[in-house]
Amino acid sequence: MNFLHITKAFLFDKGRRKSSPFLKKRGWGRFECQTKWHTINMLPAILNPPQFPFFKGGSFFFTFATPSDKAGLKEIWGSLLRSLPVVSALIAGVLLLSQANAANSVELRGTGDMGVIIERATGSVQIIEHSTQTSLGKITELGDLSHASVVFSRDERYAYIFGRDGGLSKIDILENKTVKRVLQSGNSIGGAISQDGKWVAVSNYEPGGVKIFSAETLELVADIPAIGANGQASKVIGLVDAPRHRFVFALYDADEIWIADIRDPKNPVLKKFTNIGHQPYDALISPDGRYYIAGLFGEDGMALLDLWHPEKGIKRILSGYGKGEQKLPVFKMPHLEGWAIAGNRAFVPAVGRHSVLVIDTRNWQQVDEIPTHSQPVFVMAQPDNRQVWVNFAFPDNDTVQIIDVEQQAIIKTLTPGKGVLHMEFTPRGEQVWMSIRDMDRIDVLDTESFELIKQLPAEKPSGIFFTSRAHEIGL
Template identity: 65%
Template sequence: MNRLLPLLTLLFSFNAIAELRATGDLGIVIEREDGNALIINTTEHKRLAKIEKLGDLSHASVVFSRDQRYAYVFGRDGGLTKIDMLKDSIDKRIIQAGNSIGGAISQDGNLIAVSNYTPGGVKVFSADTLELVADIPSEYGKGLSSKVVGLVDAPGQRFVFSLFDAGEIWMADFKNPKAPIIKKFPNIGKQPYDALVSPDGHYYIAGLFGESGMALLDLWNTDAGVKRILPDYGKDDEKLPVYKMPHLEGWAVAGDYLFAPAIGQHKVLVIDKNTWELHDTIAVAGQPVFVMARPDGRQVWVNFAFPDNNQVQIIDVKDLSLSKTLSPGKAVLHMEFTPRGEQVWLAVRDDNQLVVYDTETLQEITRLSANKPNGIFFSSRAHKIGL
């Protein structure tokens, strides 16, 4: 027996080693209809686990703790769920509002902020316990409450967000979480629908739905206020109907250019980052929803609103031309690049598939099943500003 003990110990420790899971190649896929989150391995193209009962995930987004162990899922019904990706389990879950749209994690990883539609505002929680730290109602005018969109983290332990109904941008400084300092920028334009922050945390840009142009806030010089860019773009053109609101998540920046979806036009805007003027427009297959740059900035991938959502188009940044149109399946809702961009995963809702492409050859590598997938989020987001 004495002889056996070391052998047994060895066997058990092997077992423990076999169960180790590194988090750098993990990701979360949202199954919108079932309210599930799948934990996936992006290197092995494998589904590892299914986390169930996360509520209404018809519009869901995910941020990651900086140790990449936890994923925070923001659900449409105000649910905030902290998933432990090492244990395949829900660590904590709260319903923090009636209707919510997205969230962000603070620079130091200690705070989780959620933007809400009903009641409008931003709530900030401890990333550890999900206990409420601060509540910022989005009041404007006389007792009105605005839907909040475009919530991002910014350097200096700040959160920046936009008020859809009020047409304002607010910046909340959380260096002292008990007493956040809020700076408001009014009259930024009608109906900001989403926003992004540049990967260096320098600029915050909100897209406008109610009028042409975008609102730009220089986070290095907030005293200069919000500047309107592209105010005349598409002013006199007839607006085509928008069957799905575009997203500005991620900053499609390549070299000197920012790529953004036009609203009510089947075009991608190419904006010069030095002058903030329109450099070019690229005609595409439909109303763009996501316009995302491959991490190296050589390609920009575009997906579309209904009824053109069976296609994905790729822009070659070298000469700003369309290099390829792919037809991955019915209703391509989201795209996510691997950390260094050699592959991209697409969520194809109506075919119940995740499709992985090689971004160099543009050939399909593999498919995984997922029920009505609508969002793919890789753990590499943990270390990116604004994601």
């Protein structure tokens, strides 16, 4: 049974429209009522004079009067009798329309062209559709989302949001609501979802370690404290999923990389690699899930682990790429999730140097160094691997540069505005979305012409995550 539900009522007092909480006001008065179609409560008053309803902005308006004394009541009854045909027509119409609306509210849709945008300062996320470049909704009260990251369930319906405050939220992007939220630690940095989509792992700074949760219920299934061989509790960084039911992560304060085999998620089996290099600050996994590479802050170079052959141990690559040179200050740590592997060339940000390093992935030797505008933060390959997009650390974060992979040279420099924090490509790469924090804006660009397609408002946007990540190893 549907009911007509009055959502807003206006009292006409001497011809002036005043907002009035409906039914609180007694006595005579002309009211204008606004109702929502999908709920029909009752006709709480009698139409006087009978007036045909009109529609505006999905709402339905009509006017009526409420009786306050016997004379008024009599008049109303009379009016009711006169208006009976209109009232019944009205009720029938409303019922019909509400049914149509009920059908609308369960309209089927896929999620493959959807995504979420983190609004870091307000603890909210926008849900967007990239086919139409529109915002579909917003979910709030997700805690401290500075430096938040997101993974998707493999059905691309749920997003898991890892907040800085240790909050882990599961949101339903179809229904635009939070399904569950747990505060799982004091301070966390990122997360991953397992190969089979059943487990969500979160890497924590304080207290350091990895916790594994059921993707379905967010119930804790395992807790892996990160105590290094040096006995020190460590911050955990660079957590990714890897094939064969593994999570891989690095210990910033202990110079270690750990593999957790979660075939039995309650009892993860750990394999630890020590002395991998000083201060691993972030890591990536190659798109095929074979190579795990941790960037080192404390020294030049990277630590490479072949996950097909972990028994071979850590291989140090790019050692001493900046030898003999004074390091430039790094005002924002590079992010390695977006390290680009295009063909057999990997493009990685140098640390303390304003350049992007190019590595041959067949032998892991550096083959080129491309000078850039400033300290690179994200170095991201387009899905077609033809171009690599680079953004920069504070205070040069108003600029984006595009590297042509074939030429291994910068072919375009853009200045979208201050605070370019993140970029995300549509699944096949015809568009790039950029969050421009200080301008409270998202820019959508054509990746071929570099023309601006659309701008969307967003409050202090940071990470942009499209659902196509659900089917990428390591994302």
